[in-house]
Amino acid sequence: MAVAxxxxxxxxxxxxxxxxxxxxxxxxxxxxxxxxxxxYPIRPxxxxxxxxxxxxxxxxxxxxxxVADGEHSQFEIVKHACAVGSRVFVGSSGVGWFYAFxxxxxxxxxxxxxxxxxxNRALDDPGAFGTEHxxxxxxxxxxxxxxxxETAQEALDLALMAWRVGExxxxxxxxAIGLDGAFLTHSxxxxxxxxxxxxxxxxxxxxxxxxxxxxxxxxTIAPQVDQDxxxxxxxxxxxxxxxxxxxxREAHADFKKLxxxxxxxxxxxxxxTDDAEFVFFGQGTLALPMKVAxxxxxxxxxKVGLVRLKWFRPFATEEIVRSLSRFKAIGVxxxxxxxxxxxxxxVLYNEVRSALYSQPKRPVVVGFIAGLGGREIxxxxxxxxxxxxxxxxxxxxxxxxxxxxxxxxx
Amino acid sequence: MRKGKLxxxxxxxxxxxxxxxxxxxxxxxxxxxxxxxxYNCLVLLYDNESYANTDIQLSSQTPYGAxxxxxxxxxxxxxxxxRWKKNVPGMLAAGHPESRYIAAGCxxxxxxxMNKIRKALELGGPTFVHTLDPCPKGWDYHPQxxxxxxxxxxxxxxxxxxxVIDGVCNLTGPTRQIAEGRKKRKPVYEYLKRQGRFAHFxxxxxxxxxxxxxxxxxxxxxPGVIPFTISAKxxxxxxxxxxxxxxxxxxx
Numbered sequence: 152m153a154v155a156x157x158x159x160x161x162x163x164x165x166x167x168x169x170x171x172x173x174x175x176x177x178x179x180x181x182x183x184x185x186x187x188x189x190x191y192p193i194r195p196x197x198x199x200x201x202x203x204x205x206x207x208x209x210x211x212x213x214x215x216x217x218v219a220d221g222e223h224s225q226f227e228i229v230k231h232a233c234a235v236g237s238r239v240f241v242g243s244s245g246v247g248w249f250y251a252f253x254x255x256x257x258x259x260x261x262x263x264x265x266x267x268x269x270x271n272r273a274l275d276d277p278g279a280f281g282t283e284h285x286x287x288x289x290x291x292x293x294x295x296x297x298x299x300x301e302t303a304q305e306a307l308d309l310a311l312m313a314w315r316v317g318e319x320x321x322x323x324x325x326x327a328i329g330l331d332g333a334f335l336t337h338s339x340x341x342x343x344x345x346x347x348x349x350x351x352x353x354x355x356x357x358x359x360x361x362x363x364x365x366x367x368x369x370x371t372i373a374p375q376v377d378q379d380x381x382x383x384x385x386x387x388x389x390x391x392x393x394x395x396x397x398x399x400r401e402a403h404a405d406f407k408k409l410x411x412x413x414x415x416x417x418x419x420x421x422x423x424t425d426d427a428e429f430v431f432f433g434q435g436t437l438a439l440p441m442k443v444a445x446x447x448x449x450x451x452x453x454k455v456g457l458v459r460l461k462w463f464r465p466f467a468t469e470e471i472v473r474s475l476s477r478f479k480a481i482g483v484x485x486x487x488x489x490x491x492x493x494x495x496x497x498v499l500y501n502e503v504r505s506a507l508y509s510q511p512k513r514p515v516v517v518g519f520i521a522g523l524g525g526r527e528i529x530x531x532x533x534x535x536x537x538x539x540x541x542x543x544x545x546x547x548x549x550x551x552x553x554x555x556x557x558x559x560x561x
Numbered sequence: 562m563r564k565g566k567l568x569x570x571x572x573x574x575x576x577x578x579x580x581x582x583x584x585x586x587x588x589x590x591x592x593x594x595x596x597x598x599x600y601n602c603l604v605l606l607y608d609n610e611s612y613a614n615t616d617i618q619l620s621s622q623t624p625y626g627a628x629x630x631x632x633x634x635x636x637x638x639x640x641x642x643x644r645w646k647k648n649v650p651g652m653l654a655a656g657h658p659e660s661r662y663i664a665a666g667c668x669x670x671x672x673x674x675m676n677k678i679r680k681a682l683e684l685g686g687p688t689f690v691h692t693l694d695p696c697p698k699g700w701d702y703h704p705q706x707x708x709x710x711x712x713x714x715x716x717x718x719x720x721x722x723x724x725v726i727d728g729v730c731n732l733t734g735p736t737r738q739i740a741e742g743r744k745k746r747k748p749v750y751e752y753l754k755r756q757g758r759f760a761h762f763x764x765x766x767x768x769x770x771x772x773x774x775x776x777x778x779x780x781x782x783x784p785g786v787i788p789f790t791i792s793a794k795x796x797x798x799x800x801x802x803x804x805x806x807x808x809x810x811x812x813x
Contacts, residue, residue: 197616204631207641
């Protein structure tokens with residue numbers, strides 16, 4: 152059974168340090184006392200593996216650090232390590248994430264709480280290092296929990312939440328934290344590093360219970376079940392995902408109590424929405440330029456705000472619908488694409504529209520595709536997003552003309 | 562071409578890969594290629610001993626103990642990387658009898674390398690050449706020493722030059738001279754001390770490195786190529802003399 156063995160010295164006061172999103176995650180790995188991690192190079196996620204390697208070399212943490220021969224092996228290594236009771240960490244980006252896809256899919260199917268980061272990166276070809284959410288979003292239907300961080304602090308906090316929620320026996324699902332490439336993985340911010348004692352209170356040791364694969368507990372993992380049992384197993388996954396929402400709320404409440412951070416809701420971060428008529432809706436670091444735009448637009452007298460989604464899976468439908476129904480119009484900003492989807496919109500856009508469908512009072516939803524390949528969302532683009540959202544609310548936009556590509560050169 | 566839609570002629574296909582793409586994640590694909598004897602395809606593995614494009618990370622071709630961004634030397638762990646370099650051309654030669662040409666080269670010996678590429682293309686079918694390519698950034702030395710480091714890798718016996726033509730192994734260049742006893746193998750320290758990636762080595766690490774390289778020369782069936790020997794009782798049956806060439810010369 153899992154036994155926590157601390158072999159490194161730890162700080163007993165909360166400290167602040169300048170850290171990139173990747174370095175903040177490396178600190179979370181140290182604090183969570185991870186047992187096994189597997190690395191393989193690809194930008195931009197692998198900053199976390201470089202930061203972790205330094206912590207290990209300098210004796211700051213004790214982790215079995217395995218450099219794999221490819222992403223598929225990398226994700227298989229942690230999957231198996233997790234099955235024998237290790238707390239694990241892994242990650243990738245863009246096409247590397249796709250190279251691991253078979254392993255990623257079975258990890259969710261096996262209900263093994265692997266914690267990963269996906270340093271969001273455009274999918275080659277053509278080559279691009281910048282952020283785009285299609286890598287993470289590719290696993291949205293498979294049973295991975297998908298939170299997205301806005302800041303390095305949130306990256307660290309979400310990582311601690313990820314082990315707590317994923318390893319909870321009611322959930323037992325893998326978690327992939329979305330970190331926008333470059334904007335978050337590689338920009339430095341002040342990060343509060345919690346104490347080991349506080350983290351230990353928040354995060355119990357990993358215990359797989361009777362699912363632990365060990366010679367003393369001879370069980371079979373991943374047997375052939377065919378049509379006899381597969382539906383029942385899929386439904387168990389579904390139920391675990393349903394339970395995850397409540398477990399996240401519990402963990403979030405505990406987190407707030409212990410660390411005093413995390414905002415009101417674990418799922419939504421609302422900015423200047425109290426009196427807002429229009430809101431922008433999106434996830435990740437695009438919140439920053441949109442907040443700047445909101446402050447500017449408010450000076451001009453426009454009642455605008457931002458609702459940032461923190462967990463894409465599970466999609467907290469009820470809460471999201473309750474929040475968004477208050478507004479006249481919503482501009483959903485997708486840093487992703489879904490070619491050929493309804494209204495040729497982004498993934499988030501169609502999720503939001505679907506969630507709002509059964510509401511008696513439905514706000515106007517306008518879709519925007521912006522910032523692909525790591526393109527900056529600049530203020531004129533934010534202005535355009537606002538104007539189109541406003542125009543849609545007053546019925547000025549043609550029906551069907553609901554999704555717009557922003558900042559595209561002609 | 563086979564169906565007559567294109568003119569029937571021999572086209573040389575050369576596939577380039579690095580040590581990450583070739584010796585790590587793409588090894589299975591190279592192995593498969595070397596069994597397709599109907600296709601002309603030379604696979605050229607350009608080995609600079611790290612994932613240099615993505616920031617100098619550890620690969621299976623990174624030498625023992627070297628510093629990379631995945632294997633920094635720290636105050637508690639001097640060596641993060643303690644795996645010995647995978648013997649790629651040797652394993653491919655041993656496992657793919659239908660490949661007519663498999664070689665290990667180094668551009669520091671340009672003529673030797675040119676000949677190897679020519680032979681590979683001339684013999685045709687699936688072939689493989691693995692080159693060691695010094696990397697100023699990854700190995701941490703001034704670019705003007707690239708050729709010198711290539712020479713040292715071979716002269717210290719770390720990177721043996723050889724070719725396997727239709728299943729017959731020839732040692733080439735200085736590797737042959739060392740094996741024949743005409744040239745003395747230099748101590749690995751000469752090679753290690755020139756590179757920042759080994760700057761953290763202490764005597765013990767250098768000794769281990771030397772010991773492992775010595776084993777390649779004194780215990781391997783073919784120095785630097787086939788990493789095993791034949792047990793004494795079977796040497797007569799298999800007609801193998803386990804004594805390495807250069808050791809024999811010395812005693813003669």
